[in-house]
Amino acid sequence: MNEKKFPDNFLWGGAIAANQAEGAWNVDGKGPAISDVIRNGIVGGDFDGEVIPGEYYASHEAIDFYHRYKEDIALLAEAGLKCFRTSIAWSRIYPNGDEEQPNEKGLQFYDDLFDELHKYGMEPVITLSHFEIPLNLITKYGGWTNRKLIGFFERYAETVLRRYRGKVKYWLNFNEINHFHTIPLAAGGIVIEKEETKLQQIYQASHHVFVASAKAAKLCHEISPEAKMGAMLSLSPIYPHTCHPEDVFDSYQLRRRSLFYSDVMIRGYYPNYAKRIWKEQQIDLQMEDEDVEVIRDHTVDFLSFSYYRSSTHKAGMPILGNTGGIIGLDNPYLEKTEWGWPIDPKGLRYVCNELYDRYQIPLFIVENGYGGVDKVEDTGEINDDERIIYIKKHLIELYEALEDGCEILGYTWWGPMDIVSAGTGEMKKRYGFIYVDKDNDGKGTLNRSKKKSFYWYKKVIESNGQLL
Numbered sequence: 513m514n515e516k517k518f519p520d521n522f523l524w525g526g527a528i529a530a531n532q533a534e535g536a537w538n539v540d541g542k543g544p545a546i547s548d549v550i551r552n553g554i555v556g557g558d559f560d561g562e563v564i565p566g567e568y569y570a571s572h573e574a575i576d577f578y579h580r581y582k583e584d585i586a587l588l589a590e591a592g593l594k595c596f597r598t599s600i601a602w603s604r605i606y607p608n609g610d611e612e613q614p615n616e617k618g619l620q621f622y623d624d625l626f627d628e629l630h631k632y633g634m635e636p637v638i639t640l641s642h643f644e645i646p647l648n649l650i651t652k653y654g655g656w657t658n659r660k661l662i663g664f665f666e667r668y669a670e671t672v673l674r675r676y677r678g679k680v681k682y683w684l685n686f687n688e689i690n691h692f693h694t695i696p697l698a699a700g701g702i703v704i705e706k707e708e709t710k711l712q713q714i715y716q717a718s719h720h721v722f723v724a725s726a727k728a729a730k731l732c733h734e735i736s737p738e739a740k741m742g743a744m745l746s747l748s749p750i751y752p753h754t755c756h757p758e759d760v761f762d763s764y765q766l767r768r769r770s771l772f773y774s775d776v777m778i779r780g781y782y783p784n785y786a787k788r789i790w791k792e793q794q795i796d797l798q799m800e801d802e803d804v805e806v807i808r809d810h811t812v813d814f815l816s817f818s819y820y821r822s823s824t825h826k827a828g829m830p831i832l833g834n835t836g837g838i839i840g841l842d843n844p845y846l847e848k849t850e851w852g853w854p855i856d857p858k859g860l861r862y863v864c865n866e867l868y869d870r871y872q873i874p875l876f877i878v879e880n881g882y883g884g885v886d887k888v889e890d891t892g893e894i895n896d897d898e899r900i901i902y903i904k905k906h907l908i909e910l911y912e913a914l915e916d917g918c919e920i921l922g923y924t925w926w927g928p929m930d931i932v933s934a935g936t937g938e939m940k941k942r943y944g945f946i947y948v949d950k951d952n953d954g955k956g957t958l959n960r961s962k963k964k965s966f967y968w969y970k971k972v973i974e975s976n977g978q979l980l
């Protein structure tokens with residue numbers, strides 16, 4: 513037993529997303545979402561634009577959380593979770609995104625889900641949009657590049673904020689919104705027309721999202737004064753690959769490209785550095801008169817983020833990214849996971865300090881975890897020691913960040929039950945402390961079983977971090 517003690521009300525939890533867990537993709541009136549028509553992972557996979565008969569889409573069944581959520585929540589409660597993050601599948605509520613009236617059966621599902629969480633004293637942490645925008649909003653309207661999406665999102669946000677008033681205190685607006693640059697289709701339903709106009713599309717879509725975020729924050733504060741609206745970014749850090757000043761400054765600019773999203777949503781105005789980019793790239797943002805005031809007057813209450821790894825960057829390198837963040841050059845000081853993600857616990861402390869220095873608003877680590885292959889022993893045991901070591905090292909650094917004075921609301925382990933990987937569409941890339949029997953081809957019983965990490969995390973939570 514060591515001396516570490518997390519804050520008394522620290523939100524220990526787990527996090528999933530509807531499209532990676534629920535399945536039931538066309539059940540009870542749900543419309544197709546973008547994630548339902550992409551094969552091999554919604555990030556870089558094949559976007560079919562419609563469901564092609566005979567093709568395999570991992571989201572269609574996923575882990576069937578839609579029908580098994582009671583069993584899953586009972587297991588999470590047994591592990592002692594204080595909160596649970598998931599998203600509302602927008603197309604369960606508005607199947608095509610542009611209807612006037614919501615789908616009652618979709619609304620009822622989340623009522624039941626949130627009631628089930630409260631039954632065990634677990635706080636729901638709810639993302640409004642997590643890579644699962646209704647397909648029709650892309651095929652008919654062109655995704656977030658179209659200003660009309662602000663209105664559709666506002667209607668959806670108002671519907672769920674009213675419906676779940678008193679049941680949900682923590683809302684996140686858009687999952688990893690800074691991914692507009694690296695994975696525009698999954699993150700924003702942005703189909704890039706041509707390379708020359710890519711940045712124009714991305715910044716225009718970002719503007720619409722900023723207005724939509726502000727409108728959602730306004731509604732949240734009016735409807736439930738006790739509830740909080742947070743931004744959500746992918747913030748695994750980027751280090752300069754060398755100490756050459758060109759690499760240092762280029763890496764800084766790259767980081768700013770992500771922090772641009774939190775800068776606007778937290779401070780309520782566009783930073784000067786963005787204006788230079790728009791000028792140099794000849795970006796012509798279309799705005800309406802009220803936008804500046806709306807963005808200024810309705811900022812978010814906290815900043816949540818995902819943290820998986822770190823990358824290094826060299827000036828002039830092409831900038832690529834995937835679910836874990838920017839893909840950079842190898843860092844000789846770090847080991848990697850089986851999927852090649854560098855493991856960098858210290859980076860978590862670094863990022864918490866970077867963000868708290870910049871904004872001084874509460875932070876929430878809403879995704880962190882180890883994606884790897886699990887071996888089921890003949891006895892049925894799963895001894896996922898590497899996952900335990902990964903999480904343990906990250907929690908130690910998180911604790912240090914708290915000691916540094918960063919205000920951190922909680923920590924949600926990504927994928928407490930194994931779910932479909934967003935990046936690759938695989939089941940084999942597992943994050944859970946609860947094993948789900950299903951393979952990459954969709955075969956398996958879907959039975960749940962506890963891994964070694966289940967018992968370890970339970971002890972961590974029970975002792976409020978003291979057993980680290």
Ligand code: BG6
Binds near residue numbers: 529834936
């Ligand atoms: C984040 C996403 O980028 O990374 C999740 O918000 C995703 O949806 C997670 O699952 C891990 O990525 P992957 O590709 O391993 O599933």
